[in-house]
Amino acid sequence: MIEARGGWLLPGLHDHHIHLRALAARDDSVPVGPPQVIGPDEFAAALRRACVRLPTDGWLRGVGYHESVAGPLDRDVLDHLAPDRKVRVQHRSGALWVLNSAACRAAGVDSCALPGIERDAAGRATGRLWRLDSWLGDRVGTRHGDLAALGARAAAAGVTGFTDATPDLTANAIDALAAEVSSGALPQRVHCMAPPARTRPPDDAFALGPTKILLDDTDLPTLPAFIARIEAAHAIGRPVAVHCVTPVQLLLTAAALDDAGILSGDRIEHGALIPADTLNWLRRSSVTVVTQPHFPVERAAQYAADVDPADRPDLWRLGSLRDAGIGLAAGTDAPFGGADPWAVIRAAMHRPEPERLSLTAAVGLFLGEPAHPARRRRISSGAPADLTLLRLPPTDIIVPSRTLVAATVIRGEVVFTADTTVRYTEGSAVPTATDR
Numbered sequence: 001m002i003e004a005r006g007g008w009l010l011p012g013l014h015d016h017h018i019h020l021r022a023l024a025a026r027d028d029s030v031p032v033g034p035p036q037v038i039g040p041d042e043f044a045a046a047l048r049r050a051c052v053r054l055p056t057d058g059w060l061r062g063v064g065y066h067e068s069v070a071g072p073l074d075r076d077v078l079d080h081l082a083p084d085r086k087v088r089v090q091h092r093s094g095a096l097w098v099l100n101s102a103a104c105r106a107a108g109v110d111s112c113a114l115p116g117i118e119r120d121a122a123g124r125a126t127g128r129l130w131r132l133d134s135w136l137g138d139r140v141g142t143r144h145g146d147l148a149a150l151g152a153r154a155a156a157a158g159v160t161g162f163t164d165a166t167p168d169l170t171a172n173a174i175d176a177l178a179a180e181v182s183s184g185a186l187p188q189r190v191h192c193m194a195p196p197a198r199t200r201p202p203d204d205a206f207a208l209g210p211t212k213i214l215l216d217d218t219d220l221p222t223l224p225a226f227i228a229r230i231e232a233a234h235a236i237g238r239p240v241a242v243h244c245v246t247p248v249q250l251l252l253t254a255a256a257l258d259d260a261g262i263l264s265g266d267r268i269e270h271g272a273l274i275p276a277d278t279l280n281w282l283r284r285s286s287v288t289v290v291t292q293p294h295f296p297v298e299r300a301a302q303y304a305a306d307v308d309p310a311d312r313p314d315l316w317r318l319g320s321l322r323d324a325g326i327g328l329a330a331g332t333d334a335p336f337g338g339a340d341p342w343a344v345i346r347a348a349m350h351r352p353e354p355e356r357l358s359l360t361a362a363v364g365l366f367l368g369e370p371a372h373p374a375r376r377r378r379i380s381s382g383a384p385a386d387l388t389l390l391r392l393p394p395t396d397i398i399v400p401s402r403t404l405v406a407a408t409v410i411r412g413e414v415v416f417t418a419d420t421t422v423r424y425t426e427g428s429a430v431p432t433a434t435d436r
């Protein structure tokens with residue numbers, strides 16, 4: 001029995017786009033990008049401090065790098081700053097790893113023929129690895145990080161489920177994640193994006209989700225190749241989740257989905273720039289846009305500098321998508337965005353018109369079904385008991401934040417209670433229908 005004292009009871013928050021392993025690993029990583037590190041001097045100092053602090057035979061893992069700090073990186077720049085140990089630095093986009101020479105040797109980069117290994121005119125590897133996150137993870141001995149600590153923090157924020165949006169997960173990575181869930185180390189349900197080749201019987205807490213497809217403006221697939229990828233996923237009943245951050249990526253995706261046909265559950269990830277003339281297609285095709293309303297806040301300085309004023313109305317649309325009848329949901333995209341869903345909710349409520357959402361609509365971005373993120377879950381008798389209890393009723397909430405979370409219940413288990421204001425009695429009689 002939980003005494004709710006009039007607080008708002010929500011179906012549990014589900015973070016519809018997150019990268020669990022990368023988020024856990026970030027906790028023992030060195031931030032090397034804004035806002036913590038600004039300018040080449042601070043970058044060099046951050047690496048120097050980490051070299052002193054960390055064991056010499058281990059990897060130094062820098063995260064959050066952006067060119068505004070010290071320009072483009074390659075192995076020579078990193079060799080100059082940290083020659084004696086294995087260093088790898090991840091770009092904030094998640095698309096690029098830069099390794100120094102010691103790291104290149106350890107990971108076998110120089111002898112690897114994969115197209116993601118960038119090479120200079122003379123054929124020497126530059127240390128820049130594009131979209132090779134899973135390959136690199138298998139090479140350097142993936143540390144799964146502490147998923148239990150991550151899960152506990154998320155439970156305290158009212159999160160009862162995650163959709164892991166990491167592309168091209170290996171079978172090993174999927175098994176490891178599923179094991180963390182079945183052991184209870186990670187209490188949340190996980191809906192895990194996966195390539196069509198990966199299969200496993202769904203269970204109550206861990207299921208495979210859509211196939212993630214990454215697009216990159218500098219290396220777009222041909223339309224027939226793109227259609228074939230979508231059809232391969234659809235053929236085994238798996239929807240696609242297509243990463244679209246530019247108008248050209250969205251237009252190509254629209255053309256490919258028109259040809260391949262839509263499968264219920266198909267989704268657009270991010271939708272960072274959505275031109276007005278694509279809104280009709282989005283509504284007609286009934287794909288869901290899974291967006292990050294907090295990015296305009298977290299990346300305000302970069303957008304002010306880099307985004308053409310003419311494109312700004314198309315940047316991170318939110319309310320205008322809802323008004324156009326397009327299915328919407330949100331994910332934190334942590335660690336590439338902040339991991340707190342309440343910061344996302346606040347950001348959604350503080351957008352200028354017409355993108356602003358009400359408190360209820362903003363919270364609703366996290367209340368979708370994992371497989372159909374725009375379809376809201378409801379609290380009802382017989383539904384899975386994934387619940388987030390807040391201290392206050394919605395009418396009393398002025399600034400939504402994680403401190404409002406009074407209790408979190410996942411599959412009927414209380415995994416978090418904030419303090420003694422929530423009285424909780426284990427094993428009490430089940431309330432009858434009339435009590436409810």
Ligand SMILES: [Zn+2]
Nearest residue numbers: 017165333336
């Ligand atoms: Zn992502």
